[in-house]
Amino acid sequence: MVTVLLRRFGGLVLTLVISSFVIFAGMYAAPGDPVTFLIGNPENLTPDRIAAVRAEYHLDQPFLAQYALWATGVLRGDLGTSMFYQQPVSDLLSSRLPMTLTLVAMASVLFILIGVGLGVLSALRRGTVVDSAVTGFTTFINSVPNFVIGLVLVAIFAVQLRWFPVAGDGEGFADRLYHLTLPAISLALGSIALISRVTRQTMVEQQSLDHVEAARSYGLSTRQIVLRHVLRNSLGPVVTMCGLVVAGMLAGTVVIESVFGLNGLGGLLVEAINTHDFPVVQAILLYMVIGYMVVTILVDLAYPLLDPRSLARSDRS
Structure with missing residues (x-):
């Protein structure tokens, strides 16, 4: 019985890791640059502003580094900050989940x-x-x-x-x-x-x-x-x-x-x-x-x- 439970637990952990990677990769490959949505006004799309936003949201780092930062935050309970609402994602989910x-x-x-x-x-x-x-x-x-x-x-x-x-x-x-x-x-x-x-x-x-x-x-x-x-x-x-x-x-x-x-x-x-x-x-x-x-x-x-x-x-x- 213990062996069966350990095998199932290992399978669930592997499934969760693969799913999280696929989810993050899907968003990474989505069309459109998130920087343009974060800045909003086209007049503010200056090189300095774009570089600052990319650095703030770690968009200037390689894909695997971005995934590692996101996954580490998820394990700590930090789901990031909403780009649209400008508040913690965990707060948004906790208000809508019930x-x-x-x-x-x-x-x-x-x-x-x-x-x-x-x-x-x-x-x-x-x-x-x-x-x-x-x-x-x-x-x-x-x-x-x-x-x-x-x-x-x-x-x-x-x-x-x-x-x-x-x-x-x-x-x-x-x-x-x-x-x-x-x-x-x-x-x-x-x-x-x-x-x-x-x-x-x-x-x-x-x-x-x-x-x-x-x-x-x-x-x-x-x-x-x-x-x-x-x-x-x-x-x-x-x-x-x-x-x-x-x-x-x-x-x-x-x-x-x-x-x-x-x-x-x-x-x-x-x-x-x-x-x-x-x-x-x-x-x-x-x-x-x-x-x-x-x-x-x-x-x-x-x-x-x-x-x-x-x-x-x-x-x-």
Whole structure:
């Protein structure tokens, strides 16, 4: 077990190093000279001013030296200074991160509860009208982009019915949840289809196994069979897929936050790209990579609790 954990930890560290290098290199190779955006007024583009700005932001040093300075600062918690806002990037992220995490948390609760519920219902009613209706519904919502769903929800529930606000973050915890209802639904709908299908497929496979047939022969009720044998043994793949979806949502908030005018990391990323604010773009992309890694680690730790057989297989390997 210890060997497995060390191997996974080493792989995660290597992944983080490679990802950080790719992120920095991508910004380094981006078109346009950041000096022109830092100085702003073309009249101030004098040789002395350009040289001073390059020295201040270490742009006069070789690429590897710039990367080493940036990576060292990241390890110390220093993500640099925003070129556009002229304030520490860590302060910008800390002010926007709660909004994004709240949105992802709400969307995660929705797609897990509804997706697993629909998957269980579809598996138990396999081959019936209910199964066809669930499959048709999930296929339809999975084929529609989430930003289109967001615009439709705004047009119906915000503009026409006026049940929810069109945009904004809200003030206070309860008001924020109210403002994030439509964005969370928009973000979750596509994932509901995926989780529903995975749940249905794994439950159908479990229902055909020998131990389930034996449980039926002993006279156990359908409810007992589903809860003790079918659903419990299906949780491993379902939890793994839920974790991957949640990790993907950390990057998928960009479009939804733009549609609903939310001041989260997604909206900040769009602003940073438009203003060529490279330190902010680098920090947000690195956050997305780290967030994905953290979620996958939590899934890896939770999987043996759901399926102890996987832990035994890891020990043997």
